Amino acid sequence: MTNKGQILRLLNYKNLLKHLQTLGFKKVFSDNISDTLEISSSLVRKDFGNFGITGNRKGGYDIDSILAKIDEILGKDEIQKVIVVGTGRIGQALMNYQGFIKEGIQIVAGFDNDFSKVSEGEDIPILHLDKLPEFVKEKNIKIAIMCVPQLVAKHTLDMLANSGVGGVLNFTPIKFQSSNEVTVNNINIVHELENLIYIVNKQKTT
Amino acid sequence: MTNKGQILRLLNYKNLLKHLQTLGFKKVFSDNISDTLEISSSLVRKDFGNFGITGNRKGGYDIDSILAKIDEILGKDEIQKVIVVGTGRIGQALMNYQGFIKEGIQIVAGFDNDFSKVSEGEDIPILHLDKLPEFVKEKNIKIAIMCVPQLVAKHTLDMLANSGVGGVLNFTPIKFQSSNEVTVNNINIVHELENLIYIVNKQKTT
DNA sequence: TAGATTGTTAATCGATTAACAATC
């Protein structure tokens, strides 16, 4: 019932509706949403239907109710603890990214193989990789962001899976498949950029 | 003819084939590729067909030829100059990311609104945002990575489009639509993480 | 009521896969 893009779409609905809320709107029609997000109003209504969000014929949907329902669907009742593995530039940038906390995501620690990076006293401590399995088990960590060098990516992923992490957001250039133990979502920044370059160059020649 | 995921798939083929090349392989069958990448061999052959990559019945495909062809398709003959707009933690991490250059992508400058960030003498200079339009025109920049705060994202995108940039890789949380002037590819890290959290939490309860 | 919007079913669309003839 839930297809791949549906949750990402739900998050877009959420962003838009929160914006409308700050503008003082109470009600919204599927048409309003479809105009802004450039998808059909049918899809908006279908998504809402799939997730049990109901409206009033003629009256549209109540923004507060949708937002409450979306948060319920996403399980926003408790803070999600996330670790960052690999504290190079990108890892550190993500550790300190300010956009997570208001979505209920808390980066609780970084991990690195390099002892000189270790700094246990900080707000968000950086611990040595050796301590990862114990930390994950003790704190019941389910989600990790992986920003390690390509060469150790496979090994790191295995370590995460063996420690009980269930989901990994993978920023390394290696594309991993999800397994029974661990769901991997791959973000390949170089590929995204190359794809964009391709599109732009094609446009130029058309 | 070229559909949305096709170029990203081509980049995955490239990665795999380069790996096979280092292992000493000369030939590859569509079956080999499909096994590793978890797509059907039909799709591999169809992609190759669409891009004019031909093989030999029985003999498979020649790895060197495919790689040459892929680079040709991607337009890898000249270095792509890219700028980074917004030099916060993520912007700076991307400016210094080592993975770009071997794919022919060169970050030529960063831009920031904050004068204290400006440092023109560096390897990759950070210039003030005011100098962006002139820089883009002079150096004929077509691609920008945008990592500015949400509040100035819209304004920055407009500035980029007006300056002649044709493609923007957008890391801000605001989802922009592509227009006639500028193609925008959005990467929303928070949404990717929330999506992953959703998947992992659902698995747990199933 | 008349008009407008939801909820839902059927139609469409596009991407992927299966199947198989051609052929090396």
Add this chain to the structure above:
DNA sequence: TAGATTGTTAATCGATTAACAATC
């Protein structure tokens, strides 16, 4: 030749959209 793989067409699949009855 016999066997295996490409190249390509037809079938399938899933997601999105169109359409419209129900109804506020």
